[in-house]
Amino acid sequence: MNNQNEQAPLEPIFKLLKFTFVIVPIVAGADKFTNLLTDWENYLNPTIASIIPFSAHTFMMIVGIIEIIAGLIVLKKAQIGGYIVAAWLALIALTLLASLSYIDVAVRDLVMAISAFAMARISKITE
Template sequence: MSTITANYAHEVSTVAISNRQKVINILKWTYGLVPIAAGADKFTHILTNWDQYLAPVVTRSIPVQPHTFMSIVGIIEIVAGIILLTRPKLGSIIVGCWLCGIAINLILTGQFFDIAVRDIVMAIGAFCLHLLLRNENERIS
């Protein structure tokens, strides 16, 4: 009678790396494309009227009209999304910090707390992407 042995530890490790890579790719594309789409929509207002989300304290302290300011915000969001897609480790920090800033602005409005919470959760996801990439030596596809 003979005994057959197999190295299952190697097989599990390969699956874990594959799943990790899938998660990284999903987060990368999500956090790259959503800011680009939201930034582009600052010019078209197809999704919503973005100007309504600007806190009055911010509106009073900026030297331009709120719509002009939101257009600048749109450009910044598009650039942040592009950075995330091309340099995900850096871009994930930028997008995460940007989302925290948006959440603070929303809290300052005195309303939109539900959207602020959503943006904080999204920021946590962006920071998690950064943590996944910290030890990543291979190029993300």
């Protein structure tokens, strides 16, 4: 099977995943400044909150900037961005699991991390 034949059925899947991992990190990152969707500070592991040298709000704004940048990287370089988003989501899930809170969100973030990893792998074929 040549590359063209392999690429065709994956293209719409890749585009959907790429769109998702551009938009969701940018929206979630921007919301760290407004808290319209949720109060993001509630998701911060208390152990991390106790060791950072600034407020939880400031930490979440830094997180928001990182998420916006990650979404933009996916837009420009889906493979690299996909791996970054996958790692980022896995780390978020691990901090939630470590605090034994928001286990449902941790599981969702792990599923999203797997999806971002899959998008990064598919991008090798489609881009």
